[in-house]
Amino acid sequence: EAGVAQSPRYKIIEKRQSVAFWCNPISGHATLYWYQQILGQGPKLLIQFQNNGVVDDSQLPKDRFSAERLKGVDSTLKIQPAKLEDSAVYLCASSFDRGYNSPLHFGNGTRLTVT
Amino acid sequence: DQQVKQNSPSLSVQEGRISILNCDYTNSMFDYFLWYKKYPAEGPTFLISISSIKDKNEDGRFTVFLNKSAKHLSLHIVPSQPGDSAVYFCAADSNYQLIWGAGTKLIIKP
Numbered sequence: 001e002a003g004v005a006q007s008p009r010y011k012i013i014e015k016r017q018s019v020a021f022w023c024n025p026i027s028g029h030a031t032l033y034w035y036q037q038i039l040g041q042g043p044k045l046l047i048q049f050q051n052n053g054v055v056d057d058s059q060l061p062k063d064r065f066s067a068e069r070l071k072g073v074d075s076t077l078k079i080q081p082a083k084l085e086d087s088a089v090y091l092c093a094s095s096f097d098r099g100y101n102s103p104l105h106f107g108n109g110t111r112l113t114v115t
Numbered sequence: 116d117q118q119v120k121q122n123s124p125s126l127s128v129q130e131g132r133i134s135i136l137n138c139d140y141t142n143s144m145f146d147y148f149l150w151y152k153k154y155p156a157e158g159p160t161f162l163i164s165i166s167s168i169k170d171k172n173e174d175g176r177f178t179v180f181l182n183k184s185a186k187h188l189s190l191h192i193v194p195s196q197p198g199d200s201a202v203y204f205c206a207a208d209s210n211y212q213l214i215w216g217a218g219t220k221l222i223i224k225p
Contacts, residue, residue, distance in 0.1 A: 004158070042119070042204055042215030043159070056212060091158055098211045100147045100166070106158025 002026065004107035006092050012113045018080035021110045025073070025094030031055075032069055033104065034077050035091040043091055049075065050098060082114045118142050119207050121216035129224050134192040136219050138205030141186065147208035150179060150190050152201045153218070159204055163190070195223045 005024040013019050025032050030051050035043035046065065048056040052072040060067070064083070069075040079086055089109040095102040120139045128134045138148075146167040151159035165172040165179045165188070172179050178191045192199055200223045205216040 040124075040217060042206070042217050043213075044215070045212060048212070093158070100164070100208065103149065103161035103164070104151075104159075104213070106160070108157050 004092055004094055004105055006107035006110055008110055009108065010111050010113075012115065013082055015084055015114050016081040018078065019082055019112060021077045021090050021092075023075045023077070023092030023107060025075070025092070026105055029094035029096055029105070030072070031095045031098050031102070032075050033093040033095075034067055034075070035093065037089045037091055037109070039088070046077070055098070082112075084114050087112060087114045119205055119214050119216040121205055121219050123219050124217075125220040125222065127222045127224060128195050130197060131194045134195045134199065134221055134223070136190040136203050136205075136221065138188050138190075138216055139186060140188075140207050142207070142209065142214075143183075143186065145207040145209055145214075148179070148181060148188050149206045149208070149213070150177075151204045151206060153204065154201050162203075197223050197225065199223050
């Protein structure tokens with residue numbers, strides 16, 4: 001089974017610029033997550049989709065971050081405009097369903113540096 | 116407000132010995148706990164989990180213990196192998212949302 005694909009692997013931008021990340025989950029996985037991981041911390045959930053609907057976006061800074069999952073498959077996460085504190089690894093994960101018996105499968109992440 | 120804490124940023128263990136990674140939590144409503152393992156430049160991978168109705172779950176060399184009264188769980192790896200060198204994250208499930216600890220870097224010395 002192919003894993004979760006993310007691109008790009010690395011991105012360097014200046015503050016106030018915009019950036020977009022792409023994620024292709026494992027085929028058949030209904031639930032898709034975007035996490036932000038700052039160095040030395042655990043992943044922090046930004047947004048969770050169930051198929052193409054948003055289940056939880058309570059920790060998404062909606063003034064600058066947006067995400068969509070069209071057709072319930074691929075997803076994009078956008079930051080506009082970026083701030084220095086957005087420097088982090090952005091992880092996409094998917095699971096077959098929500099629930100205890102559906103562990104998350106993570107992609108390798110996108111490392112964002114904002115200068 | 117850190118609901119899930121991993122107080123040891125790093126741990127060094129001799130190959131072949133037991134590795135014990137610890138995790139404390141504050142919310143008694145957590146009902147499922149998971150451990151993930153992360154290699155550099157890769158995403159975390161699921162390792163083992165435990166429901167709050169159990170106090171132990173074992174999978175090969177990996178055993179997770181849960182002490183609900185102390186709000187503490189631990190991951191035991193026996194025997195430790197070089198490939199176990201990684202960052203280990205403890206996570207707690209609250210209403211299908213995972214709350215993560217900051218991770219412990221495990222180094223297995225040959």
